[in-house]
Amino acid sequence: MAEPAEYEPISIDRAAVVGCGVIGAAWASRMLLSGVDVAISDPSPDAEAILTEVMANAVAAWDDLGLSTANRGSYVMAESIGDAVANAQFVQESVPERPEVKEAVLAEIEEAAPTDTIIGSSTSGIRATVMQETMTNPERLVVGHPYNPVYLLPVVEVVGGEKTPIEVVRRAQGIYAGIGMKPVHVRVDIDAFIGDRLLEALWREALWLVNDGVATTQEIDDIMTHGFGLRWAQMGLFETYRVAGGTGGFKHFMDQFGPTLEWPYSKLMDTPEYTDELVDTIVEQSDAQSGMHDVRELERIRDRNVVGFLKVLETNKWGAGNAIAEHRRLSAND
Amino acid sequence: MAEPAEYEPISIDRAAVVGCGVIGAAWASRMLLSGVDVAISDPSPDAEAILTEVMANAVAAWDDLGLSTANRGSYVMAESIGDAVANAQFVQESVPERPEVKEAVLAEIEEAAPTDTIIGSSTSGIRATVMQETMTNPERLVVGHPYNPVYLLPVVEVVGGEKTPIEVVRRAQGIYAGIGMKPVHVRVDIDAFIGDRLLEALWREALWLVNDGVATTQEIDDIMTHGFGLRWAQMGLFETYRVAGGTGGFKHFMDQFGPTLEWPYSKLMDTPEYTDELVDTIVEQSDAQSGMHDVRELERIRDRNVVGFLKVLETNKWGAGNAIAEHRRLSAND
Numbered sequence: 001m002a003e004p005a006e007y008e009p010i011s012i013d014r015a016a017v018v019g020c021g022v023i024g025a026a027w028a029s030r031m032l033l034s035g036v037d038v039a040i041s042d043p044s045p046d047a048e049a050i051l052t053e054v055m056a057n058a059v060a061a062w063d064d065l066g067l068s069t070a071n072r073g074s075y076v077m078a079e080s081i082g083d084a085v086a087n088a089q090f091v092q093e094s095v096p097e098r099p100e101v102k103e104a105v106l107a108e109i110e111e112a113a114p115t116d117t118i119i120g121s122s123t124s125g126i127r128a129t130v131m132q133e134t135m136t137n138p139e140r141l142v143v144g145h146p147y148n149p150v151y152l153l154p155v156v157e158v159v160g161g162e163k164t165p166i167e168v169v170r171r172a173q174g175i176y177a178g179i180g181m182k183p184v185h186v187r188v189d190i191d192a193f194i195g196d197r198l199l200e201a202l203w204r205e206a207l208w209l210v211n212d213g214v215a216t217t218q219e220i221d222d223i224m225t226h227g228f229g230l231r232w233a234q235m236g237l238f239e240t241y242r243v244a245g246g247t248g249g250f251k252h253f254m255d256q257f258g259p260t261l262e263w264p265y266s267k268l269m270d271t272p273e274y275t276d277e278l279v280d281t282i283v284e285q286s287d288a289q290s291g292m293h294d295v296r297e298l299e300r301i302r303d304r305n306v307v308g309f310l311k312v313l314e315t316n317k318w319g320a321g322n323a324i325a326e327h328r329r330l331s332a333n334d
Numbered sequence: 335m336a337e338p339a340e341y342e343p344i345s346i347d348r349a350a351v352v353g354c355g356v357i358g359a360a361w362a363s364r365m366l367l368s369g370v371d372v373a374i375s376d377p378s379p380d381a382e383a384i385l386t387e388v389m390a391n392a393v394a395a396w397d398d399l400g401l402s403t404a405n406r407g408s409y410v411m412a413e414s415i416g417d418a419v420a421n422a423q424f425v426q427e428s429v430p431e432r433p434e435v436k437e438a439v440l441a442e443i444e445e446a447a448p449t450d451t452i453i454g455s456s457t458s459g460i461r462a463t464v465m466q467e468t469m470t471n472p473e474r475l476v477v478g479h480p481y482n483p484v485y486l487l488p489v490v491e492v493v494g495g496e497k498t499p500i501e502v503v504r505r506a507q508g509i510y511a512g513i514g515m516k517p518v519h520v521r522v523d524i525d526a527f528i529g530d531r532l533l534e535a536l537w538r539e540a541l542w543l544v545n546d547g548v549a550t551t552q553e554i555d556d557i558m559t560h561g562f563g564l565r566w567a568q569m570g571l572f573e574t575y576r577v578a579g580g581t582g583g584f585k586h587f588m589d590q591f592g593p594t595l596e597w598p599y600s601k602l603m604d605t606p607e608y609t610d611e612l613v614d615t616i617v618e619q620s621d622a623q624s625g626m627h628d629v630r631e632l633e634r635i636r637d638r639n640v641v642g643f644l645k646v647l648e649t650n651k652w653g654a655g656n657a658i659a660e661h662r663r664l665s666a667n668d
Contacts, residue, residue: 236555
């Protein structure tokens with residue numbers, strides 16, 4: 001079982017978002033729509049335009065879901081990281097995925113933020129323990145790894161490093177829960193956490209299928225969206241297999257399926273050589289598959305679909321729908 | 335792009351289902367609800383009870399989706415495989431996944447079925463080319479690999495063996511399309527086809543996460559159902575990543591993400607030792623996660639959720655919803 005009652009939702013008034021690309025902007029949007037004032041730092045001249053676009057999507061999605069968008073926080077584009085974090089009760093860092101950039105940005109955050117302000121990092125590839133090595137107050141760092149669209153998908157993986165006390169993890173979980181999220185505590189600080197390890201396994205196998213000419217991107221995506229993808233929006237791998245096992249119980253399933261692990265089906269031992277040719281093949285196939293929609297259009301389609309799923313799940317009191325119901329309850333109590 | 339207009343839906347009147355476990359019963363249910371008369375062969379005394387239960391789920395799901403369940407075919411529990419297939423225009427084989435069983439059953443089917451009757455095998459692990467080795471008329475065999483619940487998830491992977499002419503593949507696709515499915519032609523006869531290779535990759539990685547104590551089944555499932563699972567019911571891996579790549583195009587995404595393949599994130603090189611201890615751990619965790627619902631209840635929850643998703647997708651004219659719309663159009667023309 002997940003850890004019940006080990007954190008309570010915490011309502012904060014002021015947060016900072018450091019790095020305002022697609023992920024940072026979606027964090028800011030979720031915070032703003034939750035009534036949190038957000039100070040944003042990003043050196044790019046495009047940052048505010050990205051925020052505006054992502055926020056418009058977020059407002060549309062929340063309206064469609066029937067979540068209130070009336071009590072919004074206000075945002076400011078800060079002149080510097082120091083300005084952004086100086087009064088923040090929580091900082092979410094979403095800068096580019098390069099260790100030296102993370103190190104420099106964390107140093108700037110630490111210099112100006114109150115010492116008890118927790119810093120959540122959106123990294124999907126760098127361990128908290130590694131980032132802590134160069135920090136002055138490493139005990140305040142957690143990884144808070146979201147899934148895009150951050151304003152809509154509830155999950156965030158919360159990972160402490162070796163120097164992060166459990167109380168800080170719990171407080172971070174509380175803050176994420178306070179903006180309507182489902183914070184899953186990843187108890188071991190491993191590379192890529194949980195979700196991205198699963199995604200990477202699937203991604204490598206998909207690359208092999210394309211590399212070997214077995215399937216196109218369209219065929220792979222069709223098999224997902226018309227098959228097991230429809231299962232995973234509402235039951236995960238294990239619960240799905242539990243159902244597949246039938247009334248014989250999960251042991252029956254494991255006994256049946258386990259031995260096939262030894263069969264040489266998938267090409268997991270190795271990765272395809274990442275040649276220009278493979279890249280071009282995949283890009284061409286993706287263009288043929290989806291090039292008729294631009295990305296903004298795809299985002300709107302995606303959001304409309306996911307909103308619909310979430311409404312269904314909420315009505316059915318299941319899975320991600322429970323997180324929305326809880327979010328709605330929290331919003332009503334504000 | 336998938337192959338447009340390379341097959342047309344074909345309406346048949348009489349089919350045989352050989353093997354009536356959960357998968358076979360779901361095939362029979364989909365056929366019956368599509369107005370096809372079905373002769374069923376299964377040596378188990380439980381076969382008809384399984385059919386009755388699965389059919390009840392299928393009727394509820396189709397009613398909920400607003401698909402007509404009025405013009406049903408009739409079924410008969412045949413005395414033998416020969417009796418079941420003697421007048422069939424199409425045979426779907428769903429017997430246990432053991433090569434010697436498949437071989438014997440295919441021989442019995444061939445002995446009695448009209449020579450131009452196509453045989454679709456539900457196997458998820460045995461290649462068509464291998465099954466063809468012992469057949470008298472191997473040219474009539476395809477793999478038609480579905481995803482459960484077969485009466486609800488539209489996808490079926492259609493794979494010809496070395497001795498299957500493309501015309502037979504196309505006709506099989508037409509027959510599957512005629513019962514409301516989206517038949518994806520897998521052009522290379524590889525072990526485990528496409529979907530199961532992807533599933534196996536994810537499954538192995540999930541086993542590692544549990545094996546290493548990084549995550550529980552509940553945590554893994556939560557991350558899926560509250561995160562990327564909500565994406566894959568409506569956009570597959572590649573289309574999702576295309577959106578993630580933003581306006582820079584898919585090449586930009588590939589250039590960013592590709593190099594991380596070399597990083598030692600996932601444990602793909604190897605499989606965990608399949609010990610009793612690992613099995614017990616996973617079974618215990620699954621019990622804790624889902625043991626409060628019995629499997630029949632989980633099936634009903636699953637179906638209600640998937641029905642809701644499909645309605646959403648149909649309204650949004652997207653993904654699997656288009657298959658339902660096409661199915662509805664076909665039903666209206668009957």
